[in-house]
Amino acid sequence: MNDLAMHFKHLRRVFVWELPVRVYHWINALAIVVLCVTGFIIGNPPGIMFGGEAHESYWFGTVRFLHFASAYIFLFNFLFRLYWGFVGNKYANWKNFIPTNRRFFKEMWEVLKIDILQIKSGEHLSVGHNALAGFIYFLTFIAFAVQCITGFGLYAAMSHSLIARMFVWVSPFLGGDFALRRWHHAAMWFFILFAMVHVYLVFYHDYVEGRGEISSMGGGWKFIEEEVFEEQNSKTSA
Amino acid sequence: MAQITTIGRKTYYDDIIEKGYSRRDFMKFCAMMAAYLGLESSGVAQVAQALQTQHRVPVIWLHFQECTCCSESFIRSSHPIVADILLDKLSLDYTETLMAASGHQAEVAKAKTMKDYYGEYILCVEGTVPTDNNGVYCCIGGRTAEDILKEAAAGAKALIAWGSCACNGCVQAAYPNPTSATPIHKIITDKPIIRVPGCPPIGEVMAGVLVHIITFGTLPELDGAKRPKAFYSKRVHDTCQRRAFYDAGLFVETFDDENAKKGYCLYKVGCKGPMTYNACSVTRWNNGVSYPIQSGHGCIGCSEDNYWDAGPLYRRMQTFPGFGIESNADEIGIGAAVLTAGGLAAHAIATNIRKNKLIEDLITEGKESEKELKK
Incomplete structure (x- = not known):
């Protein structure tokens, strides 16, 4: 019994994701799902053989409305997250996403070796985002921006609202709505591929590390071993 | 109204009258042009004044x-x-x-x-x-x-x-x-x-x-x-007579189906009206007789940049540069998704082999705790 008790690790609770970050995450996830589904329908609507008149139905208009409404939510949610990157805790800070020093690149390489290629055994320990994940999120932020700019660029022709008007320059700048629609549609696939990998990796980390990776986006907690806690503290103070 | 005529450089009005048109014809022309230009009704006089006083450009x-x-x-x-x-x-x-x-x-x-x-x-x-x-x-x-x-x-x-x-x-x-x-x-x-x-x-x-x-x-x-x-400033789509069918989600599937007979929206048979900025659906063609969508053919987007290379005229998809003729974003995307899913499955298998020790430790630890709790 004694040797087993020795083996047990004492876990220490760390508050990683603040409430605004968690709310942002789930609004973002929901908006992306709605935007992808409605976007697909707008791009290739199902064929309906219907005997009635046009005034009896408005379903396509409703789908488009959902797409535009979700887009507004997505845009402001995104802007909020950018803001939170400057005022949030250290795990939400923008420095987690943009490589600014050599250590960042070194860690990215470590994560690649241990978690992705698995050519190095053991586990990579990070409390917030690991460097590779952070950098991938930085790329998704660029994709968010591309999607907002091309989407609202297309929407600008249909709206007189102030926000939509701010995007009238996009269509002439990128060579017309043909090009805009093409890039808007293609960028959607980045979101779909990202979501697949993202969900998989969350399960992977939870499974291999057992530190509450999945539930962290619910309550905000992650758990690290006491010795890791000490080790990290000694590393930063050194 | 002052009428300045310089020898050798006539005004438009001079030419129009010389050509045998009446002043009434001239005013009708001015009214039509003012309307096309989107001027208010007083703009008609402005057009008439200009054509009577300006030298020909x-x-x-x-x-x-x-x-x-x-x-x-x-x-x-x-x-x-x-x-x-x-x-x-x-x-x-x-x-x-x-x-x-x-x-x-x-x-x-x-x-x-x-x-x-x-x-x-x-x-x-x-x-x-x-x-x-x-x-x-x-x-x-x-x-x-x-x-x-x-x-x-x-x-x-x-x-x-x-x-x-x-x-x-x-x-x-x-x-x-x-x-x-x-x-x-x-x-x-x-x-x-x-x-x-x-x-x-x-x-x-x-x-x-x-x-x-x-x-x-x-x-x-x-x-x-x-x-x-x-x-x-407006898309052909914005004032299209078939627009109501678009919002209702009623589309022509093929040019010879029942929906085509009913005059439904041509969006799915490649109409580029929603991406094309032109006055066709307002001004129309041939003295306002018709325009392509009214005649049953989708807009091909002829006033948009690069419309020839943007994809097939009769399908609602756009080709992608560098991926061969007629490959569209969805085909490429589905291919990438299948590859990604394959990669993830391979990674999951590799994880269970390579990280076996870590996973086993967690399971052992968890099971021990479970047993102890029962006591």
Whole structure:
């Protein structure tokens, strides 16, 4: 019994994701799902053989409305997250996403070796985002921006609202709505591929590390071993 | 109303009356033009005043790589005064297609206009300018199109790029663009340019742009793509007569189905109306008789940049550069998703092998805790 008790690790609770970050995450996830589904329908609507008149139905208009409404939510949610990157805790800070020093690149390489290629055994320990994940999120932020700019660029022709008007320059700048629609549609696939990998990796980390990776986006907690806690503290103070 | 007539430089009104039109015809023409330009009703008087007092604006109209459909469209604009006056005798000092003079005479007339009205004339350009192999693919009178264009542009007050060729290269600039066909604004960068795209542009739109310049002495208000806002600020889709079917989600699936008979929306059979900025669904064609969508054919987006290379005309998809003909974003995306799913599955298997120790430890630890709790 004694040797087993020795083996047990004492876990220490760390508050990683603040409430605004968690709310942002789930609004973002929901908006992306709605935007992808409605976007697909707008791009290739199902064929309906219907005997009635046009005034009896408005379903396509409703789908488009959902797409535009979700887009507004997505845009402001995104802007909020950018803001939170400057005022949030250290795990939400923008420095987690943009490589600014050599250590960042070194860690990215470590994560690649241990978690992705698995050519190095053991586990990579990070409390917030690991460097590779952070950098991938930085790329998704660029994709968010591309999607907002091309989407609202297309929407600008249909709206007189102030926000939509701010995007009238996009269509002439990128060579017309043909090009805009093409890039808007293609960028959607980045979101779909990202979501697949993202969900998989969350399960992977939870499974291999057992530190509450999945539930962290619910309550905000992650758990690290006491010795890791000490080790990290000694590393930063050194 | 003051009527200034200078010997040798007549006003538009003089020409119109001389041509045998009544003042009533003239006023009707002014009213029509004011309406097309989107002016308020007092604007009719402004147009009439301008045409009675302004000297004719000299126009040089150059033709390069093109099919002349812009000229054809222009002379078919719905009011006869457009063809008779704006074009026939009064403004066009040089246009290969329609002028009486030819050969040396024609070149002399052009040179004279360029000299006499330096800095005043409007230079209209129809067609693209090939730049490959020093521009040998389009030579007129022994000179290359580029050379002719640069010379004529030097003394022009402003340029009008008629049609998609001059605006964006149209079919000549489509892949692989063997002659390096180049739109006007990429060659002349130091002059104001109005782009009037379309293949061809609507005749009334062309007349409207010219009448605006005559009436106000300024260029019409332009959008970000240098197109006159009066005609290109709305999409064909925005005022389409089939728009109600679009919002209701009622689409033609094939050109011979029941939905096509009912006049449903042509979106799924490739209509590019939702991406195309033009006045077709307002002004229509052939004296307002119809336009493609009304006639049962989707818009092909002829006034948009790069429409030839943007994908098939009869399907709602766009080809992707670098991925072969007719591959679209969804096909590429599904391929990438399948690859990704395969990669993830492989990674999951590898994880269970390579990280076996870590996983086993967690399981052992967890099971021990469970047992202890039971006690």
